[in-house]
Amino acid sequence: MTGEELARYRVKGEMTRWFERKMDAEQISERRIYMRKVLQINEKLSSLPCDVLDASRLYRVGNGYLYEDPKGYEFYLSDNKVTQEETEFRRIRSMMPFEFLDCTGADFDWNIYKTDASQQKALMSSYIVNFEKFREKGMGLYIYSGVKGSGKTMLSCCLLNEIGKRYTVGTKFCNVLDFLEMTKKGYSGGDKDVAALYDASLLVLDDIGVQMGKEWVDTVLYRLVNSRYTNRLPTIYTSNLPVEGLNIDDRVTDRIESTTYFVRLPDEPVRQQERQKAKEKLMEEIKNSL
Template sequence: MSQNQQIPSGSGECPVCHGTGWKIYREAVEGYKEPLEFARRCSKCKGKRRINDQTGVPPEYYSADLSKFDFGAYKSRMDNFRKIVMNFVNEFSRWEKQGKGLYLWSRTPGSGKTFLACCLARSLMIKYDLQMRFITAPDYIDMVGEKIKRARGEEDQTKVFHECDVLVLDDIGAQSGGEWQRQEIFRLVNDRMETGKITIYTSNMSTDSLNVDSRTRDRIVKASVELQMPEESLRRKKAEMEQQQFLREVL
């Protein structure tokens, strides 16, 4: 059972998920000879278990996994992109051995970067029982600032982001660009690279344009595969569809 899940005592073991809270299922995927494994929240335990989610994933993405991401929603062809991210999950040991994560970016807000990052990270967490955390780069910097202000001896809440197996560092490049902020981002990126921990970055800019110092940029490039998302706003497309549906109901 993942350390991100907690089961109340005396609840008994579910015959479907055997106490994990998740049901593993296999699905045929184009381009792969063998069916791939995905995980979904156990329907039998739904409403009977308390999931203690400490990952930091936004609430709207609590149930995200790679099966939920619709690569066909884009106008652009996503065949090669899809193969890479599927391989990242299903052949994770190879990526982990090389110390390679992902750098997902596009200039267009709402293109699905954060959702895809959460789908990938949660799939890894569930499939391989890994410790995973999510935080935006601005929130991480704010947390470090609070740590600096606090008295010594208090628990360092930023430590888990250095040590977790998989980290989603969302919206890197949006953090404040002062000297100590640049240094703290460097420390996080460098620590994770040196210990072989896997990081999934999202950003509105390519690594060439990223507003970090050259040492940080070099380490991000070394420890991740850079993938540009289509310059399409799925968020806007979804909002337009919802509006059209609402108007049909009204009229």
């Protein structure tokens, strides 16, 4: 077997794990050489020790590679050679909330939910790894939960940042209420801000649903959603409501349903839990410093 074929398996050790294969010294050496050559495209993974390499997996996926570390966490490595400067430029111009500006997939803790969210996690990983295929079809995501603070906005920002690091795409984030303000007469930002939402390669429309109900809202929202639908530009929506519960024009919900995969996050207010943990941590640090 070649180094590329061997890298699909972990070197068999004392503990039994999935995707393990018994290898001799020559095969292990060839496997390590191949993996190190590929991992050079990622600075953080370029100098892993041998024991970590032996417990990891690496295989080709689309226009890049999927690296699975010893704990089972997956990292997509793109061949597109997106520079750090390009990523930084798009990230800053995306208009996402400042608190999530640096968030990546590794920052989103799926284990914080009391209920199993493995299917949702798998879908998010698949969307990142196979984004180019989803992009060709104009397919996005509809992330929703019945409670506020369940992680919808943070997850959408993590997706924007992960995709922005791997692909040459323009990304934008906009809360729907902000978008409606931008369409009113007298808005000082000008038409270019609104046009950027129409043209973005990937757009997050955050918190859709609670502000609906007026005819002019249906009109301006339909124009945006329909334009992106017509031009096959993927959109990620977040909401506290399922699509069928949105109080908006049926034409809008029809476009959303036909161009998104539904991601139902657990109905758990994890944002409150995280904030409480942060407060407790700060208080503990203050006590220890006295």
